[in-house]
Amino acid sequence: MSDPFAFDLAATDGAARAGTWSTPHGAVPTPAFMPVGTAGSVKGVMPEQLAAIGSTQILANTYHLALRPGADVVAELGGLHRMMAWDGPILTDSGGFQVFSLAALATMTEEGVRFTSHIDGAKMDLTPEDSVDVQAQLGADVMMCLDECPPLPCEPERMQAAVDRTTRWAQRCRDQWDARDRRTAGGDPQALFGIVQGGVDPAMRERSARGLLPLEFPGYAIGGLSVGEAPSEMYRTLEATTPFLPVEKPRYLMGVGTPTDLLHAVMRGVDLFDCVMPTRNGRNGSVFTSAGTLKIKNAAHARDDSPIDLSCDCPACKRGGPGSFSRGTLRHLFLAGEMLAPILLSLHNLRFYHRLLAELRAAIVRGEARAFVAAELAKWGGGANVAAVNPPPGDPTAVPIRP
Amino acid sequence: MSDPFAFDLAATDGAARAGTWSTPHGAVPTPAFMPVGTAGSVKGVMPEQLAAIGSTQILANTYHLALRPGADVVAELGGLHRMMAWDGPILTDSGGFQVFSLAALATMTEEGVRFTSHIDGAKMDLTPEDSVDVQAQLGADVMMCLDECPPLPCEPERMQAAVDRTTRWAQRCRDQWDARDRRTAGGDPQALFGIVQGGVDPAMRERSARGLLPLEFPGYAIGGLSVGEAPSEMYRTLEATTPFLPVEKPRYLMGVGTPTDLLHAVMRGVDLFDCVMPTRNGRNGSVFTSAGTLKIKNAAHARDDSPIDLSCDCPACKRGGPGSFSRGTLRHLFLAGEMLAPILLSLHNLRFYHRLLAELRAAIVRGEARAFVAAELAKWGGGANVAAVNPPPGDPTAVPIRP
Numbered sequence: 187m188s189d190p191f192a193f194d195l196a197a198t199d200g201a202a203r204a205g206t207w208s209t210p211h212g213a214v215p216t217p218a219f220m221p222v223g224t225a226g227s228v229k230g231v232m233p234e235q236l237a238a239i240g241s242t243q244i245l246a247n248t249y250h251l252a253l254r255p256g257a258d259v260v261a262e263l264g265g266l267h268r269m270m271a272w273d274g275p276i277l278t279d280s281g282g283f284q285v286f287s288l289a290a291l292a293t294m295t296e297e298g299v300r301f302t303s304h305i306d307g308a309k310m311d312l313t314p315e316d317s318v319d320v321q322a323q324l325g326a327d328v329m330m331c332l333d334e335c336p337p338l339p340c341e342p343e344r345m346q347a348a349v350d351r352t353t354r355w356a357q358r359c360r361d362q363w364d365a366r367d368r369r370t371a372g373g374d375p376q377a378l379f380g381i382v383q384g385g386v387d388p389a390m391r392e393r394s395a396r397g398l399l400p401l402e403f404p405g406y407a408i409g410g411l412s413v414g415e416a417p418s419e420m421y422r423t424l425e426a427t428t429p430f431l432p433v434e435k436p437r438y439l440m441g442v443g444t445p446t447d448l449l450h451a452v453m454r455g456v457d458l459f460d461c462v463m464p465t466r467n468g469r470n471g472s473v474f475t476s477a478g479t480l481k482i483k484n485a486a487h488a489r490d491d492s493p494i495d496l497s498c499d500c501p502a503c504k505r506g507g508p509g510s511f512s513r514g515t516l517r518h519l520f521l522a523g524e525m526l527a528p529i530l531l532s533l534h535n536l537r538f539y540h541r542l543l544a545e546l547r548a549a550i551v552r553g554e555a556r557a558f559v560a561a562e563l564a565k566w567g568g569g570a571n572v573a574a575v576n577p578p579p580g581d582p583t584a585v586p587i588r589p
Numbered sequence: 590m591s592d593p594f595a596f597d598l599a600a601t602d603g604a605a606r607a608g609t610w611s612t613p614h615g616a617v618p619t620p621a622f623m624p625v626g627t628a629g630s631v632k633g634v635m636p637e638q639l640a641a642i643g644s645t646q647i648l649a650n651t652y653h654l655a656l657r658p659g660a661d662v663v664a665e666l667g668g669l670h671r672m673m674a675w676d677g678p679i680l681t682d683s684g685g686f687q688v689f690s691l692a693a694l695a696t697m698t699e700e701g702v703r704f705t706s707h708i709d710g711a712k713m714d715l716t717p718e719d720s721v722d723v724q725a726q727l728g729a730d731v732m733m734c735l736d737e738c739p740p741l742p743c744e745p746e747r748m749q750a751a752v753d754r755t756t757r758w759a760q761r762c763r764d765q766w767d768a769r770d771r772r773t774a775g776g777d778p779q780a781l782f783g784i785v786q787g788g789v790d791p792a793m794r795e796r797s798a799r800g801l802l803p804l805e806f807p808g809y810a811i812g813g814l815s816v817g818e819a820p821s822e823m824y825r826t827l828e829a830t831t832p833f834l835p836v837e838k839p840r841y842l843m844g845v846g847t848p849t850d851l852l853h854a855v856m857r858g859v860d861l862f863d864c865v866m867p868t869r870n871g872r873n874g875s876v877f878t879s880a881g882t883l884k885i886k887n888a889a890h891a892r893d894d895s896p897i898d899l900s901c902d903c904p905a906c907k908r909g910g911p912g913s914f915s916r917g918t919l920r921h922l923f924l925a926g927e928m929l930a931p932i933l934l935s936l937h938n939l940r941f942y943h944r945l946l947a948e949l950r951a952a953i954v955r956g957e958a959r960a961f962v963a964a965e966l967a968k969w970g971g972g973a974n975v976a977a978v979n980p981p982p983g984d985p986t987a988v989p990i991r992p
Binding site (some may be wrong): 226264269270512515530 | 662924
C-alpha cells in the first residue's frame with residue numbers, strides 16, 4: 187500500500203527544497219504556510235476564501251479545542267474537517283505549548299502535564315497518550331507529539347533533560363499512535379510528527395534528532411524556536427538541525443514567523459510553517475507589502491485612494507482594479523470598528539505569505555532561490571516585513587544564506 | 590432621455606406588486622430587501638458574498654458616514670460605490686433619524702437640526718439643504734429627504750406639525766436637488782425620495798402623501814413606522830397609505846422589519862425594505878428558519894450535526910451538503926468568540942430575507958401571493974419569525990391580508 191503521507195522532492199537548490207507532500211485530504215506543494223485556526227476557524231475567514239487565496243492546509247490548536255467544545259464534541263460533530271468545512275489537510279499541535287503559555291498552575295512530571303483550564307478553571311491532565319487520543323478525536327491529517335519546550339535562555343542540564351524527556355514522550359506517543367492503528371477516531375489515516383527540541387544549542391538539536399530518528403515518524407517538526415532568541419540565532423540553529431533530519435520526510439518549523447524568517451528557514455531546508463502573525467497582524471491593522479510593512483490606521487492613509495499594494499492580487503487589493511478597497515477605506519473601516527477591516531487585512535497578509543512561498547518554490551525549481559531571497563529582502567528594506575531581524579536585512583549578505 | 594430610475598410593474602396581485610426598478614447601477618426586481626451597511630460596510634460581509642446570496646442593493650447611513658470619515662473624505666475616496674466595492678444600487682438615508690436616536694442634545698427648528706456628534710462631541714447642523722449636499726457627496730443612487738419623525742404615541746397637533754414640516758423640508762430638499770442638477774458630486778444621476786410621515790393616523794398619512802405628490806419625487810418612502818406601535822397598527826397604516834402613492838413609482842418602507850412584516854407590507858403595496866434585523870440578529874446568534882426562529886447558542890445545539898435549515902441554500906447551510914456548518918459548530922464558534930459565527934449567521938439571515946421576497950415575487954406573478962403568504966405564516970408557527978405580531982400569526986386569517 188502506498189504511503190498516504192509521502193513526501194516527494196521535486197527540486198533542491200542548496201539546502202532549499204521544493205516538494206509535494208501527500209495527505210489523505212490532498213497534496214501540498216512545499217514550501218507551504220498553514221494559517222492558524224485556533225478554535226476551529228481562521229479568524230473571520232471563510233474556508234472558500236482561504237482556498238481562493240492559496241491556503242492548502244490549516245492548523246488548529248488542540249489545547250483550545252479540547253477545552254471548548256471538547257474533543258468528544260468535535261468527534262461527534264464529525265471531526266475537524268467537517269467542523270471547519272475544510273476538505274484540505276489539517277494539522278493539530280499537541281496542546282503542550284499552550285498549556286504552558288495559557289493555562290494556570292501548569293506542572294510537569296514524567297507522566298505528563300497537569301494544569302488548570304484558562305476557560306473554566308477545571309483541573310486537567312495531559313499525558314503523551316492523552317494528547318494522541320485527543321488529537322485522534324479531533325481527526326486532523328497530522329498530529330504532533332507532546333514535547334517539553336523549555337523557555338530560552340535555558341541551563342544546559344535543564345535543556346538536556348527536556349530533550350531526553352521529549353524523546354521518551356515521543357516513544358509513548360508513537361506507541362499510542364500504533365495502538366490506534368495510526369488512524370483518527372473516524373477511521374482515516376493520521377500521521378504523527380516528532381518534534382526536535384534543544385534550544386539554540388547545535389549539540390542538543392543533534393541529540394534530539396538522533397533520539398527521534400529511530401521512531402521513524404512520517405515527518406519532523408522543529409520546535410522551541412521563535413521564543414525570544416534573535417532571528418540570527420534561530421537561523422543558525424536551523425542550519426545545524428536540518429542536516430540531521432531525513433531527506434525524504436517533510437520538515438515543519440513550528441510557530442514561525444515573519445516573511446524574512448520564512449525565506450531564511452526555507453534556505454536552510456524547512457518545508458512547512460505555521461504562525462498567527464499574518465492574521466493577528468491583519469486584525470491589528472498591520473500589513474505586509476512588496477515595499478515593506480505599513481500600519482493602515484495611520485492618518486497618512488485617510489484620503490489615500492490607492493490599494494494596500496498595487497502588485498497584490500488579494501481580495502482587498504485586486505491589483506487596484508474594480509472591487510478593490512483603498513487604504514483610506516480600510517483605515518475608515520478600522521476606525522469605525524467594522525469587522526470587514528480585520529477580515530480584509532487577514533486575507534491580504536495570508537495571500538502575501540502564500541504568494542511569497544509559491545514564488546520561492548518556483549525559484550527553487552529554477553535554481554534561483556538565493557537570488558530570489560536576496561531580492562525580496564532588499565525590496566522590503568530595513569525593518570520592513572522583518573520584525574527584529576538581526577543583523578539588518580538591508581544587506582542581504584549580512585545574514586548568511588546557506589549555499 | 591429615458592428615466593434612469595424607471596419603475597416597471599411586471600404584475601400585480603391584489604395590492605401586491607412585482608416590479609423592476611431601474612437605477613444607474615443596475616435593475617432591482619421588487620419586492621426587494623436592502624442589507625444595511627451603516628458605516629460603509631454590511632458588518633462582516635464581503636461585497637462578493639452579498640451578491641452571491643442575492644443582495645441587489647445596499648443602504649448606508651448618512652449620519653454615521655458624515656461624522657466618520659466625513660462626506661468630503663468619502664467623495665475624495667471615490668464615493669460610496671468605490672468605497673464599499675459595490676457596483677450595484679446604493680441608497681442613503683437623510684441622517685435625520687439617527688440624529689434623534691444617537692446624537693446628544695439634538696434640537697429642531699424650522700431651519701433644520703442642531704446636534705452634538707456621539708463620536709467626538711462636535712456641534713453640527715443638518716438642514717434639508719445640508720442633507721442633500723452631504724448625500725450628493727456620498728454619491729449613492731438614491732438619497733432621502735430630511736424629515737421629522739415624531740415618536741409614537743404623538744398628540745394630533747404635534748403630528749400634523751411634523752407632517753407639514755416634513756412637506757416644507759421636502760420642497761427645500763427638492764430645490765437643492767434640482768440646484769445640483771439631480772446629480773451626485775461625482776456627476777452621476779441621483780434620485781431623491783420623499784418620505785410620507787403621519788404616525789398611525791390614516792388622515793395624517795393622507796395629508797402627508799398629498800403634500801408630497803406635487804413634488805413628483807422618483808420614489809416615495811413610508812417613514813415613522815416600526816417605532817413601537819403594534820404590527821397590526823403598522824399594517825393598517827400601510828393599507829391606508831399606499832393607495833395615495835403613485836402606482837408608477839417605487840414605495841419604500843423604511844427600517845422594517847421582521848419576515849412577517851415584509852409579507853404583510855408587500856401585500857399592502859410596498860416594494861422596498863431595509864432593516865438591521867437580519868444582520869443584527871445574526872450577530873447575536875438568532876436565526877430565521879423555514880420552521881421558525883432559533884437561538885444558536887442554546888445548549889440543545891451543542892452536539893447537533895444538522896445545519897440551521899436543511900432547506901436553506903446559504904453559505905452556512907448549503908442544504909446540509911459538503912462545506913455546510915452544523916448547528917453544533919456554529920454554537921461553538923459563537924461561544925469561542927470567533928468572528929466566523931456572526932458572519933455566517935448574517936449571511937444566513939440575509940439569504941432568508943432575499944429568498945423570501947424572491948419567492949413572494951414569483952407568487953405575485955403567478956397570482957398566488959395570498960396563498961403563499963398564508964402558507965409561510967403558518968409554517969413559521971406561533972411566535973416564529975414574527976417578533977410580536979398581534980393578532981397571532983398561527984391563524985393566517987387573523988391578520989387581514991388586503992385582497
